[in-house]
Amino acid sequence: MNHYCEFVDDGIKYQPHVFQLPLDYDDCSKGSIEVFARSLTSTSENASDKPWLVYFQGGPGFPSPRQNGHQGWVKRALKDYRVLLLDQRGTGNSSAITHQTIAHLSPQAQAEYLSHFRADNIVRDAEQIRQQFAVEKWAILGQSFGGFCSLTYLSLFPDSLLRSYITGGVPPVTGHPDVVYQATFKRVVEKNHAFFKQFPKAQSLCQSVANHLLETEEYLPNGQRLTVEQFQQLGINFGISNSFLPTYYALENAFIDVNGTHRLRYEFLNRIMMEQSFHTHPIYAILHESIYCQGQASDWSAQRIQETLPQFQYQPNQTFYFTGEMVFPWMFTQYTNLVPLKQAAELLAQKQDWGPLYDIERLQANKVPVSCAVYADDMFVDMDLSRQTLANIPNSAAWITNEYEHNGLRVDGEHILDKLISMGNQLAATID
Template sequence: MSLLAQSFIDSGVRYTPHTFSVPLDYQHPDQQTIEVFARSVTSARGDDEHKPWLVYFQGGPGFPSPRAVATSGWMKRALQQFRILLLDQRGTGNSTVINHQTLAGMSPEQQAQYLSHFRADNIVRDAEFIRQQWNIDKWAILGQSFGGFCSLTYLSLFPESLLRSYITGGVPSISRHADDVYRATYQRTLDKNAAFFAQFPQAQELCQRIADHLLTHEVLLPTGQRFTVEQFQQIGINFGVSDSFVPTYFTLENAFITVEGKETLRYEFLQSMMMEQNFQTNPIYALLHESIYCQGFASLWSAHRVRQEFPQFNYQSDQPFLFTGEMVFPWMFDSYTNLKSLQKAAQILAEKNDWTDLYDSAVLGKNTVPVSCAVYADDMFVEMDISRETLKQIPNSKAWITNQYEHNGLRADGEHILDTLIGMGEQTAANLNLALL
């Protein structure tokens, strides 16, 4: 456990850290172990022991559970009828960490083999390990984005352990190839670009000026890493969340400064670009992102291959500029400082074709757990049509399809969203009970 992870009380809520030693590989549980960290969020009065547990699965992959107070948002609503367990998925947060430092002592082959145990199936097995250790009969789960992918894996592997499943912006295909996913998300990314440049037409000229400057000058970020057009394009990932257009425009507006009569990119702009590069601190996202779609096939750098079907994303001077979105590319392991030492492992993982199944369509096709989903119509990361396709195959699942929110709806208006999903789940449960009479 982190030395800083201590129990505390704030505003009537108790936050308690827990650490569990779990198998790295559940097929060989007597071999290597790792630590998994979770934080329980409960009433400080201790009067909620009758309430069931709700386990939260964070988006990503490669990011820890929220470090947020429970007096607002979805946690405020959840505490009305649940005790909460915030899980730091293996490799993140205070769980046994994966980054360029912890992987440094391994060969590329060892890195790839180790990383192959950090997908949704083992994240779910970690949660199930905790449930059994705590002797909990059943609990509910809430999955945001990639956490929703984990939720469908949980429903596939251990449906008998679940009371309810709530999913926000995270219903994946259970059978499609990654290429299908990226074809859809590239189209959504085009839509977001069109909307941004329609609102800020002058931003197109600014982006072209920045991109052309990067093509003709060696520009270094504060870390000393060379900043490229392709890296600049990747800040478009922000377009998948609400209220991102105006801050992006403000950043572009202040990109240049004149020094000794020459135009250059100002330090503040480069600092902000550096802060956008979460791949540096959370490499699981870059290393395993495409594998979250893989079941018995290799990704072979799916987003990179499919990008060639959308050549307008490959910027050339005097051509329109476009931002990219939630895609991972092989050049990142040549470009990003903290990913360079992981390049060979990334290639091994991209070529890995024996990924185990993450979903069981037969089990999901007989589902009896109430599944309530917020599906965002304009989601840049998780295609609505694919989500609807999946939910048609899962009995007792309901979708609330809305264009009121972007992918970050749970963070933007979590209290209302979770309240809606809980109500949907109660109605599904009531219908199930009626059917049994």
């Protein structure tokens, strides 16, 4: 039953759109999925003549934002475009994948189903929607993993695009996932050093928590036992702006005395649980490494790289390091909602026949203006790898800045998109 409605809020008209699209574009006999998108147009003017801008969310595995007010990058976008917020397949209202929806399938069936939820099919969904909208060409904006989708779109359907704007999401288009994690682990080390330099006391606080978890059973509010490895994953926050101080405050108040016993505070445990987005967005864990795979298996790339870095393998009373945006096989044993996907995760980690995500020859012949915000201190998407990719894509331009972290579009989206639109216009003038 379609329970979505059209509404107006703060000068923006919101319209829901639902599409029935193939699960597998190469074999329609496998059935269809439902894909949801929401269009945003300004009510202050006639928007029907404006081109479309499609937004690809970061992740993988997260829905498009639920816009609240005439602000941020949407405010800037609506000056020039009609905006389409796409819930990528498997997220939000688009045949959502959770432990609830696929736990009943066999591991083999789970893995086969999940293999259709990468960037190539996300882009094919968007292209089908473009055709159903009867739009000749539209622009795209990709944040983080959404930028990966943007390069896939440029590879598969470049003639459908007016412009491509990318923020914090220019991936390597060749090579093995190991190259990515070797680079990102280095960025994580740098972020650890910066955090502990600013808050020296935090090192002893982290050791206290980690030592306590090795000796004492502590459980999150959902009943899941907390481990050192899970605690280390709080470091994912170091990839976004203004995260150091809140992390220190949390460490400062991690413990409480309960009848003379040293225990972790409920508030601290609840915070950790609330930040474990893998529970509510399992695609983020199960397909994370596959976004770098083309014709090869990831074979738990981050885990293998971490094993060469002893500083991340905590030992009692030794220097503590947080990890970052990596996924590991132990997560499918420890995280309650990932346990039903453990065998499927192993099958996908060993899968070698992943199809191509990028067409190198098409990218090297690119004629679509591609303007990118590349963040110099990005912990999630390595700047050097992004620059290597863009060096081989003509009609692309990078704005390299250390003003923002990976979440720059969320923090100052109006300014960032304005900059990218200006860059795109300049590129277009050159191409013409």
